[in-house]
Amino acid sequence: MIQKVTPTKSADLTNRARMLVSCPDQPGIVAAVSQFLFEHGANIVQSDQYTMDPEGGLFFIRIEFDLEKLDSREAQLKADFAEVAAKFRMEWSMTRADRKKRLAIFVSKEEHALLELLWHWQSGDLDAEIAMVISNHDDMRGLVEPLGIPYHHIPVSAETKAEAEKRQLELVSGEVDAVVLARYMQIITPKFIEHFPNRIINIHHSFLPAFVGGKPYAQAYNRGVKIIGATAHYVTEELDGGPIIEQDVQRVSHRDNVDDLKRIGRNIERTVLARAVSWHVEDRVIVHQNKTVVFS
Amino acid sequence: MIQKVTPTKSADLTNRARMLVSCPDQPGIVAAVSQFLFEHGANIVQSDQYTMDPEGGLFFIRIEFDLEKLDSREAQLKADFAEVAAKFRMEWSMTRADRKKRLAIFVSKEEHALLELLWHWQSGDLDAEIAMVISNHDDMRGLVEPLGIPYHHIPVSAETKAEAEKRQLELVSGEVDAVVLARYMQIITPKFIEHFPNRIINIHHSFLPAFVGGKPYAQAYNRGVKIIGATAHYVTEELDGGPIIEQDVQRVSHRDNVDDLKRIGRNIERTVLARAVSWHVEDRVIVHQNKTVVFS
Amino acid sequence: MIQKVTPTKSADLTNRARMLVSCPDQPGIVAAVSQFLFEHGANIVQSDQYTMDPEGGLFFIRIEFDLEKLDSREAQLKADFAEVAAKFRMEWSMTRADRKKRLAIFVSKEEHALLELLWHWQSGDLDAEIAMVISNHDDMRGLVEPLGIPYHHIPVSAETKAEAEKRQLELVSGEVDAVVLARYMQIITPKFIEHFPNRIINIHHSFLPAFVGGKPYAQAYNRGVKIIGATAHYVTEELDGGPIIEQDVQRVSHRDNVDDLKRIGRNIERTVLARAVSWHVEDRVIVHQNKTVVFS
Amino acid sequence: MIQKVTPTKSADLTNRARMLVSCPDQPGIVAAVSQFLFEHGANIVQSDQYTMDPEGGLFFIRIEFDLEKLDSREAQLKADFAEVAAKFRMEWSMTRADRKKRLAIFVSKEEHALLELLWHWQSGDLDAEIAMVISNHDDMRGLVEPLGIPYHHIPVSAETKAEAEKRQLELVSGEVDAVVLARYMQIITPKFIEHFPNRIINIHHSFLPAFVGGKPYAQAYNRGVKIIGATAHYVTEELDGGPIIEQDVQRVSHRDNVDDLKRIGRNIERTVLARAVSWHVEDRVIVHQNKTVVFS
The missing domain is CATH 3.40.50.170 (Formyl transferase, N-terminal domain)
Structure with missing residues (x-):
């Protein structure tokens, strides 16, 4: 049967999260986000960003980070980040990589x-x-x-x-x-x-x-x-x-x-x-x- | 000066000619054309053909051939080929490769x-x-x-x-x-x-x-x-x-x-x-x- | 079950044959092969050829042709072609498209x-x-x-x-x-x-x-x-x-x-x-x- | 003359700088660098990073930023950044985009x-x-x-x-x-x-x-x-x-x-x-x- 082919075991993603952020560009966004993650003990493992237009355009960033005990800390992390997001008028999402x-x-x-x-x-x-x-x-x-x-x-x-x-x-x-x-x-x-x-x-x-x-x-x-x-x-x-x-x-x-x-x-x-x-x-x-x- | 860069010497194309033919498809076209060229002493060096639809479609062929003393025989060759072409209702052209x-x-x-x-x-x-x-x-x-x-x-x-x-x-x-x-x-x-x-x-x-x-x-x-x-x-x-x-x-x-x-x-x-x-x-x-x- | 997906019905290939030929290049090969097929009533539906080197190189051709009642005529066709092949010292094969x-x-x-x-x-x-x-x-x-x-x-x-x-x-x-x-x-x-x-x-x-x-x-x-x-x-x-x-x-x-x-x-x-x-x-x-x- | 073709005027890059950094990966690098740039008044216009291996690998980042009066502030900026770099054992360079x-x-x-x-x-x-x-x-x-x-x-x-x-x-x-x-x-x-x-x-x-x-x-x-x-x-x-x-x-x-x-x-x-x-x-x-x- 086809189902005998076992799905490849992914790397352990239990503590991996992904953020997608878009907001009007201004100085300090990367500093604020990365400082926030650092202070919460997260380690950024991948980050990609794009600025549509350096002068007054939109800013987009995708970050993957690892955080110990993500499961129990996710709610608080989101609540805390909402304050950063509000300051920069961000649209954002934070999802867990192990939630397919x-x-x-x-x-x-x-x-x-x-x-x-x-x-x-x-x-x-x-x-x-x-x-x-x-x-x-x-x-x-x-x-x-x-x-x-x-x-x-x-x-x-x-x-x-x-x-x-x-x-x-x-x-x-x-x-x-x-x-x-x-x-x-x-x-x-x-x-x-x-x-x-x-x-x-x-x-x-x-x-x-x-x-x-x-x-x-x-x-x-x-x-x-x-x-x-x-x-x-x-x-x-x-x-x-x-x-x-x-x-x-x-x-x-x-x-x-x-x-x-x-x-x-x-x-x-x-x-x-x-x-x-x-x-x-x-x-x-x-x-x-x-x-x-x-x-x- | 740029013009010092000499154009690459092409292969000797003095006796090389190219034919393009299109006509309604029917059996015998390739035989007729290749027989014609063979009888006139030409050697086909490249040939590509395409039939739009084997059943009643159009037939296209491109042939490159070499013929000794092409220069002096070109006119007669074309006149002779016109008879083949008429038989198969061909649209065709024959050009000399050395005429850029x-x-x-x-x-x-x-x-x-x-x-x-x-x-x-x-x-x-x-x-x-x-x-x-x-x-x-x-x-x-x-x-x-x-x-x-x-x-x-x-x-x-x-x-x-x-x-x-x-x-x-x-x-x-x-x-x-x-x-x-x-x-x-x-x-x-x-x-x-x-x-x-x-x-x-x-x-x-x-x-x-x-x-x-x-x-x-x-x-x-x-x-x-x-x-x-x-x-x-x-x-x-x-x-x-x-x-x-x-x-x-x-x-x-x-x-x-x-x-x-x-x-x-x-x-x-x-x-x-x-x-x-x-x-x-x-x-x-x-x-x-x-x-x-x-x-x- | 996967096997329910029925294989696509191919075009009718009952009378379709494929020839592969390689031989030393010389004038008249295409004429001889195409003339042979024409005289046997076959219609060439595709043909590709390649000459390694117009001067004394090898000549390769692949031809697809249709011939009515191929099944009953295949043996004779091959026997007849063997004579053409011998003349040009061809290595060749002729296979039927419906024989998978x-x-x-x-x-x-x-x-x-x-x-x-x-x-x-x-x-x-x-x-x-x-x-x-x-x-x-x-x-x-x-x-x-x-x-x-x-x-x-x-x-x-x-x-x-x-x-x-x-x-x-x-x-x-x-x-x-x-x-x-x-x-x-x-x-x-x-x-x-x-x-x-x-x-x-x-x-x-x-x-x-x-x-x-x-x-x-x-x-x-x-x-x-x-x-x-x-x-x-x-x-x-x-x-x-x-x-x-x-x-x-x-x-x-x-x-x-x-x-x-x-x-x-x-x-x-x-x-x-x-x-x-x-x-x-x-x-x-x-x-x-x-x-x-x-x-x- | 060819030289009449005027080179395209680039965007104004007078205040644009580029940083290349590589160092052992650890938490806080992005935060430190982006915080440094923010505090010095720079605006990040592009950033790409790559971590060879999230667990103990090397970290690479390229940042483009704009800073007013870059010309007069470049020396001090580099001197200041050297402290950040030392902390993270960075190999780094900072170059001005208008210095071709x-x-x-x-x-x-x-x-x-x-x-x-x-x-x-x-x-x-x-x-x-x-x-x-x-x-x-x-x-x-x-x-x-x-x-x-x-x-x-x-x-x-x-x-x-x-x-x-x-x-x-x-x-x-x-x-x-x-x-x-x-x-x-x-x-x-x-x-x-x-x-x-x-x-x-x-x-x-x-x-x-x-x-x-x-x-x-x-x-x-x-x-x-x-x-x-x-x-x-x-x-x-x-x-x-x-x-x-x-x-x-x-x-x-x-x-x-x-x-x-x-x-x-x-x-x-x-x-x-x-x-x-x-x-x-x-x-x-x-x-x-x-x-x-x-x-x-």
């Missing part, structure tokens, strides 16, 4: 994106829990259930769409941290989206913003492009218009027909989606004004 | 694309003659004239546009085989285009069809793409809509502002344009229905 | 390369039969047997190595066309190799010839390279020294430790091995003097 | 690497001064002197090698911060190297450690690799064995002979060398145990 994010994966009839996520999950490279798979078809059940992951078949038609979404929301609400659309060929409604702002990741099978919408490989073929791509992005109300997390491409030629583009493209989609989901669950992505800062 | 294509390069104020072409020309990698450089500014004269290449400064304004184009046409008509727009920031009119169908090569500083039109790097920055690109294409009446010859891309991140994208992009533009122009002058490109077949 | 090559996959404890081949096989992208999986461990049985593929666990130790190889040879002899070492961490002996000349494909987890031998990711880390790679090659008696079929690479940085290199590298290995095996089973590879000509 | 590094470029007969550096310098992308070009041939004088850069022709033969090096050292000593070997086809002696530890950048025309030494393109051709590369590294006593700063690669095929590899490779060499030199002059590279940390 829970994902719902939505899929239709193409299995490659789902399979890639399952593979990365099994090999330990995707540091998340796959809480459930939801599909408008029953085809993938045999891939999913042997792994111990619940599989929900919720058919979708024009008439049942509202009802189907209601059922999806019941399943995921409070149960998952993020939703991954692994080639789920249905439009997500604004109502669903508002439950998961910047927490629904879609893989679009083109190099956005080229070839928005349906049949992007056919569009690419007709335009005669020499390179095709795939794009992982957060879902917003604008179709294929949300913040881009990751993209990649592959060279093609006149010899490749639409089926070839699909075949080549599937490999790009797999890679790009897996990277984007990993970055998301490791708290490496900050969304700002329909763009992402990715501390990869 | 003559290019006019159009440029505005950015020198990188021009410099790259000059460098490839000096190093012998670009197998063409640069007959002239035409610019709406005088800035590049010092780069061009020391190399022995005529430089024509033809200012363009809203009022003088028609007059300027008339002058451009006088300069290039009968003098050049193709026109290269090496970041020439002016729209080419349909009238000019019809003099050089599929023989005007433009470098557009985006990964088309994304970011058509002006300021593509600013567009790319605003959309938050993770990869930027450049596209070399033949110019048609539709802005940035002509057949794509070559594209390439480079990874960027949130750290790159518009100026960074321009800087990174310049390197992509240089590479892509140089490749496209090389393929064109070596008769490696066939245009079919707004797409290219490139036998690179 | 049979593969034995050898694997040890890392599953990623095996999984990738299984995935490409299930999706129909790998046009082969997987006749068996052989492993020196039992770990992958659960991945393989549910797909209906026989799994043979043959432990290997210093004492049992000769015996184990004997058993492997019994299993594969006459049963498979090629052997794929999908991260099989055992040395293959010359005796085994001589049964499958240029028909054993190995994936080596470095960009050969850099980092031959064991622990290439540790070697790469210690050297501080900025790019890592993987190499698929035919196995010869020289360790990691056989003809290279395909390579690919990925950028890394000082931040990546040995485990990161392994994780990034696994994705390269998967892609490179899948491509190499596909090219092999589609008769796209010719070996000449420890190098490959790949008509991809 | 001075380079000597060594070149032989191939001009492409030199031309690329000149182009990046002219376009303002290479933030350095080119103090002189030294060559064992006179060929490049015409490229260099019109730009106002001194050109020194120092022939080198077996007999004159020691004398030539003496003259080179006289020219560069005290005059340049770093030496760039832009395809300078002579061995640099240990004596010369010890004057510029980790400050001589060489471009090697292979993907190191593959193909050390002479004629790497011929070696690559003979091995039949499918990808070729170039490597920029600091020069140490071990031939082609110094710390790698940057590498890049390009796909090739069996069709490419040694001349093709050279032609393709020249473009890789240009790109890789230009990137490495830029990173060096912008203080983005720290050398540690024959490897580099590059904060690009």
